[in-house]
Amino acid sequence: MTTSDKPKSLKKALESRQMATRSPDEYRHLVRTHYDGPAGALTAVSGFLTGHESLAGRLINPGAFDVSKCTSMLDAGCGNGRYSVLMRKHAPAGSRIVAFDLSMNMLARARSRMGTDRNAFAAADVTRLPFVDGAFDAAVCGWVLEHLPDPRPSLREFRRVLQSGGKFLLLCTEDTWTGAWCSRLWHCRTYNRGELRRYAEExxxxxxxxxxxSGFHRALRLGGIIVELSRI
Ligand SMILES: C[S@@+](CC[C@H](N)C(=O)[O-])C[C@H]1O[C@@H](n2cnc3c(N)ncnc32)[C@H](O)[C@@H]1O
Incomplete structure (x- = not known):
């Protein structure tokens, strides 16, 4: 092992092994149970403590991920509805937001936060979307694809349900030291930025x-991979 390999290996060693040591079905069950339980209930608190709750507003607004002209939006793996709330705030009146999650309890949390005005909720898996082709002109998928061993089946589904030119905000845990800790806490994997880009383009x-x-996050490479994709 070279000196430059060492930190990378330590980081990898810190990452969760839950996905690697279970079958896909067992792992999906673990994720659902995790978010159905106290960890899911605590996402509101952890979002507040990590600042994600307030920082999310810097991502979804007309100067960043702009949904001000979007009429049909998808919040994939919506959790407690953080990104749906922001899309609803900036989207035109009369637009529609569909929020879905694997965890029924997370869906209930999103529903109680948002109500049903302009929102619909569904239980679904990111790898099998129960929507027709081209149903949406925008989608957000925040911190979900790190729960998949291979993101490509899900990315293909997002491409299918988005209209040509549709916009997609994807947020994923990065293979940094902070990402490795997040992986431990949330039983997920991390992504290398170049690797995720290749998958998205493929x-x-x-x-x-x-x-x-923020500029602070950019300088210190904190906050994960947050990228706007466009459906070709
Ligand atoms: C870290 S939380 C993020 C929630 C929300 N997107 C946010 O950023 O506040 C991850 C969410 O993804 C959901 N999830 C995990 N695997 C999923 C899958 N295969 N299909 C749909 N949702 C999934 C979990 O139930 C959980 O609510």
């Missing part, structure tokens, strides 16, 4: 614009 997306929560 599945029919253009890697349009990278976002950071």
């Amino acid at each position: 599945c029919g997306f253009a890697w349009t614009r990278e976002h950071y929560f």
Whole structure:
């Protein structure tokens, strides 16, 4: 092992092994149970403590991921509805947001936060979307694809349900030291930025614009991979 390999290996060693040591079905069950339980209930608190709750507003607004002209939006793996709330705030009146999650309890949390005005909720898996082709002109998928061993089946589904030119905000845990800790806490994997870009392009997306929560996050490479993709 060379000196430069060492930190990388330590980081990898810190990452969760839950996905690697289970069958896909067992792992999906673990994820659902995890978010159905206290960890899911605590996402509101952890979002507040990590600042994600307030920083999310810097991502979805007309100067960043702009949904001000979108009429049909998808919030994939919606959790407690953080990104749906922001899309609803900036989208035109009369637009529609569909939020889905694997965890019924997370869906209930999103529903109680958002109500049903302009929103619909569904239980679904990111690898099998129960929507017709071209149903949406925008989608957000925040911190979900790190729960998949291979993101490509899901990326292909997003491409299918988005209209040509549709915009897609993808947020994923990065293979940094903070990402490795997140992986431990949330039983997920991490992505290398170049690797995720190759997957996205292979599945029919253009890697349009990278976002950071702030200049501080950009300088220290914190906050994960946040990228706007465009459906080709
Ligand atoms: C870290 S939370 C993020 C929630 C929300 N997107 C946010 O950023 O606040 C991850 C969410 O993804 C959901 N999830 C995990 N695997 C999923 C899958 N295969 N299909 C759909 N949702 C999934 C979990 O139930 C959980 O609510």
